[in-house]
Structure formats: structure tokens, C-alpha cells
Amino acid sequence: MVAGLALRDFFHEWRLSLCLVLALASILAPxxxxxxxxxxxxxxxxxxxxxxxxxxxxxPASSGRFEPAWFRDMAARxxxxxxxxxxxxxxxxxxxxxxxxxxxxxxxxxxxxxxPGDPLLGTRAPAPAGLDRIVLSQPxxxxxxxxxxxxxxxxxxxxxxxxxxxxSLPLTxxxxxxxxxxxxxAAFVALELLVAAEDYRDGRAVEALGWAxxxxxGEGRAFAGFRLYARSIDDVAGLRERLQREGTxxxxxxxxxxxxxSLDRNxxxxxxxxxxxxxxxxxxxxxxxxxGNVDRKRREIxxxxxxxxxxxxxxxxxxxxxxxxxxxxxxLAMAAYLGVAMSINRFFTATLEPGERICQLDPVHFAAAGxxxxxxxxLASAIGGLHAARIQPSEALRDV
Amino acid sequence: MADAxxxxxxxxxxxxxxxxxxxxxxxxxxxVARGEKIALVGESGSGKSTLLDLLALILRPSEAAxxxxxxxxxxxxxxxDAWAEGRSDALVRLRARHIGYVLQTGGxxxxxxxxxxxxxxxxxxxxGDDGTVDALAEELGLKRHLAKRPGALSVxxxxxxxxARALAHRPAIxxxxxxxxxxxxxxxxxxxxxxxxxxxxxxxxxxxATHDAGVVDRLGLRRLGHKLEPVDGGVRSSFWG
Numbered sequence: 001m002v003a004g005l006a007l008r009d010f011f012h013e014w015r016l017s018l019c020l021v022l023a024l025a026s027i028l029a030p031x032x033x034x035x036x037x038x039x040x041x042x043x044x045x046x047x048x049x050x051x052x053x054x055x056x057x058x059x060p061a062s063s064g065r066f067e068p069a070w071f072r073d074m075a076a077r078x079x080x081x082x083x084x085x086x087x088x089x090x091x092x093x094x095x096x097x098x099x100x101x102x103x104x105x106x107x108x109x110x111x112x113x114x115x116p117g118d119p120l121l122g123t124r125a126p127a128p129a130g131l132d133r134i135v136l137s138q139p140x141x142x143x144x145x146x147x148x149x150x151x152x153x154x155x156x157x158x159x160x161x162x163x164x165x166x167x168s169l170p171l172t173x174x175x176x177x178x179x180x181x182x183x184x185x186a187a188f189v190a191l192e193l194l195v196a197a198e199d200y201r202d203g204r205a206v207e208a209l210g211w212a213x214x215x216x217x218g219e220g221r222a223f224a225g226f227r228l229y230a231r232s233i234d235d236v237a238g239l240r241e242r243l244q245r246e247g248t249x250x251x252x253x254x255x256x257x258x259x260x261x262s263l264d265r266n267x268x269x270x271x272x273x274x275x276x277x278x279x280x281x282x283x284x285x286x287x288x289x290x291x292g293n294v295d296r297k298r299r300e301i302x303x304x305x306x307x308x309x310x311x312x313x314x315x316x317x318x319x320x321x322x323x324x325x326x327x328x329x330x331x332l333a334m335a336a337y338l339g340v341a342m343s344i345n346r347f348f349t350a351t352l353e354p355g356e357r358i359c360q361l362d363p364v365h366f367a368a369a370g371x372x373x374x375x376x377x378x379l380a381s382a383i384g385g386l387h388a389a390r391i392q393p394s395e396a397l398r399d400v
Numbered sequence: 401m402a403d404a405x406x407x408x409x410x411x412x413x414x415x416x417x418x419x420x421x422x423x424x425x426x427x428x429x430x431x432v433a434r435g436e437k438i439a440l441v442g443e444s445g446s447g448k449s450t451l452l453d454l455l456a457l458i459l460r461p462s463e464a465a466x467x468x469x470x471x472x473x474x475x476x477x478x479x480x481d482a483w484a485e486g487r488s489d490a491l492v493r494l495r496a497r498h499i500g501y502v503l504q505t506g507g508x509x510x511x512x513x514x515x516x517x518x519x520x521x522x523x524x525x526x527x528g529d530d531g532t533v534d535a536l537a538e539e540l541g542l543k544r545h546l547a548k549r550p551g552a553l554s555v556x557x558x559x560x561x562x563x564a565r566a567l568a569h570r571p572a573i574x575x576x577x578x579x580x581x582x583x584x585x586x587x588x589x590x591x592x593x594x595x596x597x598x599x600x601x602x603x604x605x606x607x608x609a610t611h612d613a614g615v616v617d618r619l620g621l622r623r624l625g626h627k628l629e630p631v632d633g634g635v636r637s638s639f640w641g
Contacts, residue, residue, distance in 0.1 A: 001523055001524075005509075005511075005512070008511045008512065009509070009511045011511075012510060012511030013511070299506075300509065303506075303507050303508075303509065304509075305458070305492065306456075306458060306495070306501055306503075306507065307496065307520050307521045307524055307565070308492055308493070308495060308496020308497070308521060308524040308525065309492065309524065310489040310492045310493065311488070311489050311492075312489075389488075392458060392459055392460055393458040393459075394450075394453035394458040394459035395459075397458070397503065397507070398449065
């Protein structure tokens with residue numbers, strides 16, 4: 001019954017109600033935009049950092065000797081996102097030629113070992129499996145005029161006892177990486193092809209490809225290097241320290257990561273200061289306008305007390321109206337926010353990748369904003385109502 | 401028990417200040433029998449409204465040696481103690497059940513129809529519709545206004561709505577504070593006559609404040625003794641009877 005009366009009063013005084021709703025929305029909407037920008041910018045920034053594999057890469061500063069056990073141990077660490085052995089740089093080169101494009105130059109591409117889960121490949125290209133599939137970097141593919149499915153001739157050379165030798169192997173392009181992923185001429189291949197190339201270069205036989213040479217190495221082969229990516233940017237510094245302790249000099253982009261992280265921290269601090277002031281102002285303005293609303297209705301509440309409203313009902317009456325104001329105001333503010341956010345995101349489309357947004361709030365943020373508004377509004381009004389109930393009806397009724 | 405007075409006040413006092421003047425309302429002794437029709441006659445500022453508010457349980461007395469309220473067969477309620485102990489919600493329930501109040505002006509809720517305004521005390525008490533609202537509307541000539549909002553009515557019509565609302569829940573006591581002060585004389589007479597007639601019909605007790613001594617004889621009311629005297633730095637008003 002109280003709610004019914006309160007809402008009828010709310011709609012009867014629709015002009016004043018509208019004012020309160022608009023006042024609430026006009027403060028809440030900019031707050032939502034502010035939070036949306038903070039959330040969107042920081043999220044996008046972090047996502048870019050985390051998604052950019054280059055910034056998570058840890059490279060050996062010089063070649064070393066890494067046993068299979070070392071790779072097993074690294075792969076098992078939670079802070080490691082991806083790790084793969086890498087052969088000697090000098091052995092990791094292949095000559096590629098597109099037989100269909102006779103006039104094209106031959107390309108000398110570096111061989112890069114890859115496997116499913118390689119952050120450089122991601123979803124952009126399938127990991128090549130077997131000894132005849134390769135993924136090309138964009139520059140290599142452009143020079144060769146190759147696209148997925150193009151057959152290529154690959155060849156390796158070696159010098160054995162002063163004699164220059166050459167083997168060729170048929171290859172098929174399994175995919176081409178975008179330029180942003182890798183800028184040099186490169187062929188991403190399964191590790192076994194890289195190992196075969198190194199064995200051939202060292203004068204050893206490769207049975208699988210029918211290449212002659214000295215007896216192949218068995219298990220327990222050591223590698224000169226590795227391709228290592230931390231799981232997240234926050235893991236880079238720890239991994240670097242660990243490797244340095246083990247005596248492996250590495251190159252990382254910790255300095256860059258630290259710059260971005262401190263920027264994130266400072267930006268967050270600035271945002272929170274502005275937000276704290278905004279939230280405090282919002283709370284005060286909401287509480288005072290609703291308190292004022294209740295104060296204005298003192299005589300009306302006194303009439304209700306005259307016909308027998310007890311304290312609880314006197315508290316519920318303005319609280320119900322506050323609830324209506326909070327709900328309508330929040331809804332209006334959120335609608336305004338969505339409009340503004342859409343314009344902002346559209347304005348920045350050019351600088352954003354698909355799926356990225358500069359102004360973004362998650363459903364949980366809307367829920368939190370709505371709930372906080374509701375609680376604050378109801379609380380302020382309920383206190384106002386309690387205050388009104390404390391005044392003797394006689395005083396409020398005569399006080400015209 | 402049925403013959404016990406509905407109100408029995410001894411040594412009740414209310415002090416207040418208005419526009420720099422100190423007022424004191426003294427009720428040395430007052431007893432109101434069930435079904436009685438009481439008139440408080442006095443000039444404006446004589447403390448009539450204050451006494452009505454005290455009797456309607458909406459104003460806290462400054463001092464109450466004894467303030468017994470016995471609206472039904474149950475044991476009398478010590479109103480002074482209830483105020484002193486802060487049991488205002490208990491007083492609200494007593495008022496809602498047993499008292500109907502016609503204010504001098506206003507007091508209707510602008511967002512409710514005339515019918516809903518009249519039925520409001522019944523709804524607060526959770527009483528169903530037993531035809532009282534329609535009967536009162538009929539008696540007071542409000543039938544054709546039931547669907548309207550109070551804002552669409554004349555002052556006289558609004559006061560008739562206020563009378564209907566004060567009686568809708570069939571209270572034991574109907575209190576009216578100069579209900580016709582802002583109504584033209586012909587309408588005023590009619591409204592007061594209707595008020596007293598309806599209260600009589602319900603077997604309720606009527607307490608009417610008025611500045612017009614003429615209505616006392618016409619309506620057969622019992623006029624309370626009253627004295628207004630200047631005291632040191634203020635005014636003292638007394639009612640007794």
C-alpha cells in the first residue's frame with residue numbers, strides 16, 4: 001500500500017520527479033563515461049601488451065647449451081607461456097624459390113622453429129607440421145609471390161671436406177603471417193625440419209629426407225638457443241632474473257614493460273582521484289537532493305501520520321520514491337552513457353583494432369553503479385523519512 | 401466500564417513559543433464522556449488547536465499529571481507516559497483506529513482521487529470496503545466527485561471530503577478544527593450540521609473547535625470552560641470541563 005501511494009505521488013508530481021531523475025542522471029552519466037574511458041583505455045592497453053608477443057619474448061644474448069631436460073623444466077613452469085628449442089643461427093637458413101614465378105629472386109629465409117601455441121602464430125596461421133610445410137613471414141611471401149597452398153623449392157647447402165653440397169626439398173606454404181608479426185624474411189617450420197637442417201649442415205645424415213652423412217645424433221641432443229615467451233608481461237622480470245641466476249644472459253623488454261606499467265599505475269591513480277571526487281560529489285548531491293525532497297514533503301508525511309502511518313511506513317514512503325528516482329535516473333544515465341560511449345568508440349575506430357574499445361564498461365560495472373545509487377538514494381530518503389517521522393505531526397501540519 | 405469517560409485529563413500543560421510570545425495551555429481538569437459533543441470556543445490563538453492536537457495524540461504535552469484515553473472497553477491508555485517513553489508508534493496505532501481528524505484546511509492527498517482519499521484511513525487499517533465510503537459520499541453530496549482529484553474541487557467540497565475521511569473508519573472520536581473557517585457561511589452551516597449529524601449517527605464522540613459561539617446552541621454541544629489571560633511575558637489559556 002505504501003509503495004502504491006508513494007508511486008502515485010511520484011507520478012502526480014511528475015515535473016519535480018523528472019527534475020530529480022534528470023539531476024541524478026546528469027551526474028551519473030559523466031561518471032559512467034569517466035569510468036568507461038578508464039576501464040576501456042587501461043584494458044585495451046593491457047590487452048595490447050599481453051597480446052603483443054614481442055614484449056613477452058625472452059631472447060638468449062648468446063648461444064649456449066640447452067639440454068632437453070632444461071626445456072622440459074621451462075615448459076613446466078607456470079610463468080612460461082611458450083618455449084621451443086632453437087638451433088644455431090648459422091645453421092638456420094634456407095634458400096626458397098617459387099618455381100611458378102621464374103623471374104622472382106631467390107629468398108634466403110631464416111628458419112624459425114614453431115609449434116602449436118606459438119604466440120607469434122596465434123590464430124593467424126596454422127602451426128606447420130611435418131618436414132614439408134612452412135609458414136612464411138609477409139616479406140618472404142611477397143618476394144616469392146606465395147600464398148597459402150603455393151608449392152616452393154627449398155634448398156640447403158653445406159661444405160664437407162672442402163666440397164660444396166646442396167640438397168633440395170619440396171615445401172608447401174601452409175600460411176602467411178601478417179607483417180606486424182614478423183618483419184624479416186622467415187620461414188616458420190616444425191622443429192624436426194630445423195633439426196634436420198642443422199644435422200645436414202653439420203655433415204650428418206638425415207634418414208627421413210634421404211640425406212647422406214655421418215651417423216646422426218641420438219637422444220640428448222643439446223640446442224644452442226631457445227624461443228621463450230613469458231605467459232604475461234608480469235612474468236617477464238621474474239623469468240629474466242631466474243635465467244640470469246642460472247647463468248644465461250638474456251635480453252628482454254622489461255624496461256619498456258616497466259614504463260607501461262608505471263604509466264598504467266599513474267593513469268589509474270589520476271583516474272581514481274578524479275573518480276573519488278566525482279563519487280563523493282555524486283553521493284553528496286544525491287543524498288542532499290533526496291533529503292531535500294523528503295523535507296519538502298514534511299506536511300504530506302504529517303498528513304499520512306495523521307491517518308495512521310507509523311514510523312516504518314513514514315520511512316518506506318520516501319524510500320519507495322527514492323527507489324523510483326534511482327531506477328529511472330540510473331537507466332537514463334546508462335542510456336546516455338551508451339550513446340556517448342558509442343560515439344567515442346566510433347571516433348577512435350581508426351586507432352583501434354577490431355574488438356577493441358576505448359570506452360567500455362562491463363555488465364558488472366552497470367550493476368555496481370545501479371546498486372550503489374539505489375542503496376544511497378534509499379538510505380538518504382529513509383533517514384529523511386525517519387527525520388520526518390520524528391517531527392510531531394502537529395508541528396508539521398500547523399507549519400504552513 | 402462502558403460509562404468510563406473517553407478522555408480524563410488532570411493537570412495537563414503544553415508550553416510553546418510563537419513569534420516571540422510564550423504560550424501556555426492549561427487543562428486543570430477535563431472529562432469527555434462517550435458520545436458527547438464538545439465545543440472548544442475561543443478566538444484564534446486561544447489554544448483550541450493545541451488542545452485538539454493533544455486530544456488527537458499528535459502533539460506531545462509538556463506535562464501530564466494524568467492523561468487517560470479510553471476509546472473502547474479496554475484499559476485506559478496513559479497518553480502522557482506513552483509520549484514520555486517515546487512509544488509514538490503505539491500512539492499512531494491508537495489514533496489510526498479510534499480518531500478521525502478534520503483539519504482547518506487541506507490535509508487531502510493531491511495525488512489520490514476523492515474516493516481514495518476518503519478510503520485512506522480504512523486502507524491504513526487494512527479494512528475492506530463495507531459501503532461506509534459510499535454512504536458518507538452520498539450523505540455529504542460527494543457522489544459525483546468520487547473519481548476527481550481534490551484539486552478539482554471547491555474549498556467547501558474539499559472540507560466535506562475531509563469530513564468523510566475523518567469518519568470513514570468509524571472512529572470513536574471525531575475531531576474537527578474550525579473545519580469551515582474558509583468556507584462561505586451557508587456552506588459552513590451545512591457542513592457543520594452534516595458533521596454533527598454523521599457523528600451522532602455513528603455513535604461517536606465529537607470535539608469541535610470554533611470561534612463561533614452560535615453553533616454551540618444550534619448543534620446542542622457542550623461548551624468547555626475557557627479563560628485567556630496575559631501572564632508574565634506571555635499568554636496563558638485554560639480549558640476545563
